[in-house]
Amino acid sequence: MPTNVLIVGSGGREHALAWKMRQSDLVDSIYVAPGNGGTAEFNAPIKADDVTGLIEFAKKHHCFTVVGPEGPLALGIVDRFTEQGLEIFGPTKKEAMLETSKSYAKEFMKSIGIPTADFEVFEDSSQAINYAHWLNGEVVVKADGLAGGKGVIVCSSVNEAEQAIRSILDQQTFGDAGKKIVVEEKLRGTECSLMTICNGKSAIPFGTAKDHKRVFDNDSGPNTGGMGAFSPAENLTSKDVTDIVKRFAVPAVRASNFRGFLYLGLMLTDKGPKVLEFNARLGDPETQAILPRLKSDLFETLTHVESGISLDWDDSSACTVLMCSEGYPQNPRTGDLITGIDTAEKMQNLMVFHSGTQRRGDDYFTSGGRVLSVTGIGRSLSEAAQRAYAGVSKISWKGEHHRKDIGTVK
Ligand code: AMP
Ligand code: GLY
Numbered sequence: 001m002p003t004n005v006l007i008v009g010s011g012g013r014e015h016a017l018a019w020k021m022r023q024s025d026l027v028d029s030i031y032v033a034p035g036n037g038g039t040a041e042f043n044a045p046i047k048a049d050d051v052t053g054l055i056e057f058a059k060k061h062h063c064f065t066v067v068g069p070e071g072p073l074a075l076g077i078v079d080r081f082t083e084q085g086l087e088i089f090g091p092t093k094k095e096a097m098l099e100t101s102k103s104y105a106k107e108f109m110k111s112i113g114i115p116t117a118d119f120e121v122f123e124d125s126s127q128a129i130n131y132a133h134w135l136n137g138e139v140v141v142k143a144d145g146l147a148g149g150k151g152v153i154v155c156s157s158v159n160e161a162e163q164a165i166r167s168i169l170d171q172q173t174f175g176d177a178g179k180k181i182v183v184e185e186k187l188r189g190t191e192c193s194l195m196t197i198c199n200g201k202s203a204i205p206f207g208t209a210k211d212h213k214r215v216f217d218n219d220s221g222p223n224t225g226g227m228g229a230f231s232p233a234e235n236l237t238s239k240d241v242t243d244i245v246k247r248f249a250v251p252a253v254r255a256s257n258f259r260g261f262l263y264l265g266l267m268l269t270d271k272g273p274k275v276l277e278f279n280a281r282l283g284d285p286e287t288q289a290i291l292p293r294l295k296s297d298l299f300e301t302l303t304h305v306e307s308g309i310s311l312d313w314d315d316s317s318a319c320t321v322l323m324c325s326e327g328y329p330q331n332p333r334t335g336d337l338i339t340g341i342d343t344a345e346k347m348q349n350l351m352v353f354h355s356g357t358q359r360r361g362d363d364y365f366t367s368g369g370r371v372l373s374v375t376g377i378g379r380s381l382s383e384a385a386q387r388a389y390a391g392v393s394k395i396s397w398k399g400e401h402h403r404k405d406i407g408t409v410k
Contacts, residue, residue, distance in 0.1 A: 001303060002064045002087060004029040008048050009068025010036050012355035012373035013284035017066060018042055020291045024299040037364045038354025051077050058086050064303060070146060073280050074100045089302045091260040096280040098256060102142045102182045105278050112255045114248050115274040119184035125169040131183050132161035138186045143168050145177030149225050189269035192233035195282055196249045199305045200257045203249035205241050207290035208233040215329055217405045224329045225370055228406030230319040230381055231289040235268060244273055288353045288373040289318040319384035319407040320375040321392050326399025328369035333399060338364045340395040349377040350391040366397060381407050
């Protein structure tokens with residue numbers, strides 16, 4: 001069993017994974033490929049989609065590999081590592097289709113009876129528009145393939161639906177990812193997410209969370225990769241979690257032989273919970289709010305999934321606020337000097353995970369749209385949010401923006 005760890009990815013999720021792995025006495029060396037400014041001391045200069053380069057590195061350094069983002073999963077990184085006899089935690093390319101093809105995931109849910117919004121799959125815009133008319137425009141239009149979290153358009157009128165359908169299918173806004181679309185019934189209710197850890201036969205909960213996708217306060221403005229999250233989700237009891245794992249996650253894992261983290265995006269409707277989406281990985285920024293609450297050793301957990309594990313959680317709350325570059329999400333500016341990280345890092349019950357930074361000497365510069373994930377821990381969600389915002393107030397750069405209501409809007 002290797003005792004060095006390679007984490008693939010470069011965001012806040014990967015910084016949080018590295019931070020948590022570092023607490024393990026069982027781990028010798030940690031590498032993050034390619035990482036960011038926050039993981040500079042661990043970085044290996046290999047891109048997350050350079051599977052051949054990652055294989056060479058993992059062989060040379062005898063690594064157990066953990067995959068953060070969906071991109072390398074879609075490329076079949078787990079299949080290729082396994083063929084080479086390398087140990088890696090994550091789903092195969094086929095298993096990851098629960099995330100990488102929305103039409104596949106919807107048909108899959110339908111075939112095994114997991115409750116989800118009614119839907120149809122289309123390649124032809126006029127048929128899709130007819131279906132949207134039939135649902136009075138109260139639909140959600142989804143590009144089939146990976147579109148960086150931007151391929152989902154929630155509509156409230158026939159006009160909006162028509163525009164969304166034409167833009168994806170006819171104008172090919174998302175390229176090949178939009179050759180096919182799912183048009184589905186718009187559900188009403190409250191949202192939350194449940195992460196699970198799976199070994200092909202069973203699934204156990206790996207934390208609940210709620211993320212805030214819209215860029216501005218009160219859930220307004222365009223969707224982003226996530227402006228903040230808190231954990232646990234306030235609208236799921238532990239009984240709900242047990243029930244959802246048993247009725248949704250375990251059947252999904254058994255039917256697909258899924259190994260890795262399976263993320264269930266849920267809508268709690270008046271007819272019970274329904275699955276909005278699966279992700280074949282941990283969420284970002286959900287991970288930055290979940291991992292600080294995990295008491296168990298992460299390395300031991302991931303290397304013992306096959307034989308069965310139980311997890312120990314702190315009963316605190318965690319709240320993560322994303323600090324973003326000017327212009328994010330449309331046109332983020334990069335290269336600005338960040339000040340105050342060291343002051344924030346000295347605060348109690350506060351973690352600063354880097355999402356898009358670059359380190360030069362002792363200084364950090366912005367290098368992406370989402371720059372820092374600041375996580376506060378508290379006995380309640382409001383205490384956690386207060387702590388996160390106290391940390392945020394110490395950090396600045398030109399044009400920085402963040403939401404002011406993470407942890408308060410439901
Ligand atoms: P997805 O990537 O499929 O989770 O969709 C992104 C977001 O779109 C979700 O977090 C929801 O806010 C919204 N959404 C997706 N599907 C539906 C649906 N059927 N009804 C209502 N909102 C939805
Ligand atoms: N925050 C949502 C995701 O990681 O897909």
